[in-house]
Amino acid sequence: MSELPLRAQLASVLGRSAAGLSRATGRGDGSVIGGRVALKVQPDLLGRLSRGRRLALVSATNGKTTTTRLISQALREFGAVATNEQGANMPTGHITALSADKSAVNGVLEVDEKYLPQVIEATQPAFVVLMNLSRDQMDRASEINLLAKKWRTALGKSNAHVIANADDPLVAWAGLGAPNATWVSAGQRWKEDSWCCPECGAHLKREADPYWECPECGLARPQTSWTIDNDADTLVAPDGQCIKLQLNLPGDANRANAAIAAATAAGYGMHPERTIERLREIKSVAGRYTSLVTMGVEVRLLLAKNPAGWLESFAVLDPPRVPVILGVNAQVPDGKDTSWLWDVDYRVLRDRRVFVTGERRTDLALRLETDGVPFEVADRVDEVLGRLKSERPDTTKVDVIANYTAFQQIRTAYGRVQ
Numbered sequence: 001m002s003e004l005p006l007r008a009q010l011a012s013v014l015g016r017s018a019a020g021l022s023r024a025t026g027r028g029d030g031s032v033i034g035g036r037v038a039l040k041v042q043p044d045l046l047g048r049l050s051r052g053r054r055l056a057l058v059s060a061t062n063g064k065t066t067t068t069r070l071i072s073q074a075l076r077e078f079g080a081v082a083t084n085e086q087g088a089n090m091p092t093g094h095i096t097a098l099s100a101d102k103s104a105v106n107g108v109l110e111v112d113e114k115y116l117p118q119v120i121e122a123t124q125p126a127f128v129v130l131m132n133l134s135r136d137q138m139d140r141a142s143e144i145n146l147l148a149k150k151w152r153t154a155l156g157k158s159n160a161h162v163i164a165n166a167d168d169p170l171v172a173w174a175g176l177g178a179p180n181a182t183w184v185s186a187g188q189r190w191k192e193d194s195w196c197c198p199e200c201g202a203h204l205k206r207e208a209d210p211y212w213e214c215p216e217c218g219l220a221r222p223q224t225s226w227t228i229d230n231d232a233d234t235l236v237a238p239d240g241q242c243i244k245l246q247l248n249l250p251g252d253a254n255r256a257n258a259a260i261a262a263a264t265a266a267g268y269g270m271h272p273e274r275t276i277e278r279l280r281e282i283k284s285v286a287g288r289y290t291s292l293v294t295m296g297v298e299v300r301l302l303l304a305k306n307p308a309g310w311l312e313s314f315a316v317l318d319p320p321r322v323p324v325i326l327g328v329n330a331q332v333p334d335g336k337d338t339s340w341l342w343d344v345d346y347r348v349l350r351d352r353r354v355f356v357t358g359e360r361r362t363d364l365a366l367r368l369e370t371d372g373v374p375f376e377v378a379d380r381v382d383e384v385l386g387r388l389k390s391e392r393p394d395t396t397k398v399d400v401i402a403n404y405t406a407f408q409q410i411r412t413a414y415g416r417v418q
Contacts, residue, residue: 046091049098050123053082055107056264057123057160059116059151060131060171061144062309063257064089066249066285067131068110070261073282074275075106075268082107086286090115091122106268113147117154128155128178129264130164130171131186131256134193135343136306137335144170148198152177163263165256166222167210173198173219184263185210185224186256189315190308192343228252228259235259237272245276248283251316287411294414295385298397303407305334307343313401320352323395325384326368327358327402327410334404338363346371355384358406381410 058068069085082104084097089110097109111119113133120128130151133144151174155162164175166183170193175181187210188194197204202216213220225238230252235243243262245255258279265275284290291300304313317324330336338360346368354375356364361377368375378384381400388395402410 044122046095046098046119047122047124049095049102050107050125053098053105053107054268055109055123055125056127056129056267057109057111057116057119057125058129058131059111059113061113061134061136061306062312063131063253064110066254066288067129067257067260068108069282069285070257070279071129071264072108074261074265074270074278075108077270077274077278078106078268080104080106082109084110091119094119094123117150120154120158120160124158125160127264127267128158128160128162129260130162130175131260132165132168132188132190132308133170133174134190134306134308135340144193145198148174151175161267163260163267165260166224167212169194169204169212169219169221170198172222176222181222182226182263182267183222183224184226184228184259186228186259187230187252189252190311192307226259226263228255230255235262235272235276237262237266241272243273243276245279247280249285249289251312253312253315287407290411292414295382295389297385297389297395299381299385299414300397300399301407301411302399302401303404304401305403307340310344310401314348317352317399318397322397322399323353323355323384323388324349325355325357325378325381325398325400325402326364327356327400327406328361328364329359329403329405329409330363331359331405334406341367346373349373357381357384358402381413 056071058064058071065087068083072081072083072085075081080101080103082098082101084093087110088096089112094109098107133148135144148170155174155178160178162175162178162181164181164183165171165186167185167188195204196202197214197217197219199219200214200217202214204212205215206212211221227236229236233245235245237243245258247254247258261279262272262275266272287301288303291298302313304310328338330338341363350373354368354373355378356368356375357378357380365375365377385398400410
């Protein structure tokens with residue numbers, strides 16, 4: 001990287017100092033405040049910090065933190081990686097991440113869906129990684145078809161190589177706006193937001209999953225070069241090589257994340273077999289999928305922020321004999337509108353013991369009652385554990401599914417587990 005001008009250097013130093021002070025005083029990890037301070041001094045600092053680097057921007061509704069971590073893990077084979085893999089995914093967090101290691105040539109940045117066009121323009125990345133688009137925080141972000149259109153427009157003005165999930169029609173349509181793309185068949189469990197063609201609005205034809213096409217305008221799923229075989233737990237590379245995944249992160253969604261990560265790492269020159277070896281080392285991501293033991297019970301933490309995310313979490317629950325705790329808040333980072341709860345099918349929980357927590361547990365309780373799911377109300381996870389142990393001393397495991405701020409509150413209560 002070329003040397004930053006003096007003002008940009010000062011901005012970077014002040015930002016790092018603010019971040020360090022935030023961490024030292026226990027106010028947070030410093031990712032946001034550090035970037036805010038730096039931007040006040042040098043408004044175009046993000047672009048300046050990006051020069052001379054080979055950046056990958058990762059964006060999606062679900063899975064972007066995990067995929068950012070996976071790609072970073074793979075690229076550390078080549079040395080230091082500048083990344084915000086803890087999830088501060090707006091420009092302030094990007095500045096903090098890039099300022100933390102100005103010598104790292106490679107960088108992987110998770111990017112909030114709304115900010116992706118802006119960050120593409122500022123950073124001129126080598127790669128843009130796109131995985132899925134579905135409804136999320138509708139009181140903050142735009143309607144997803146408009147979001148996909150903004151992505152498509154931004155990619156059409158960029159020289160970035162797109163690595164994208166061909167199985168999601170909105171993502172594919174956005175990625176088709178780019179001059180170069182690598183297509184991955186990563187799957188799409190949640191289809192409720194993509195029944196209509198993003199090009200002309202006609203009803204998409206989906207006769208054999210994962211293939212889709214529009215019978216009106218001819219838009220169709222791009223030909224893929226990377227494929228996941230979930231039944232065989234295998235990644236099929238462009239040369240036809242089949243690589244066993246055997247990840248320590250659960251579920252089809254994480255197989256999809258790994259496939260996207262392998263395709264991205266290949267763009268940096270890394271062999272997919274070696275990439276998967278490195279990905280197997282990861283057991284949790286910023287608290288997601290972490291298991292911890294408290295009061296003699298193993299508690300596993302799962303994050304689910306929207307209907308698509310809850311569907312994926314239900315798919316990795318332990319057997320029905322294992323109780324589940326559901327937590328829902330509606331703070332600004334979650335989106336204050338909880339009407340999305342009505343898009344989730346909770347009937348899969350009817351055969352297990354369910355507890356509801358969080359600031360909006362009443363909203364969740366009404367939704368469960370409507371789906372005929374028996375539930376019990378609790379204030380905290382430890383309260384549930386105490387109740388279970390008093391009634392059934394042999395209880396050894398509990399799953400917790402929570403949306404963003406509820407998840408962070410639970411995670412913080414256990415010392416911000418990783």
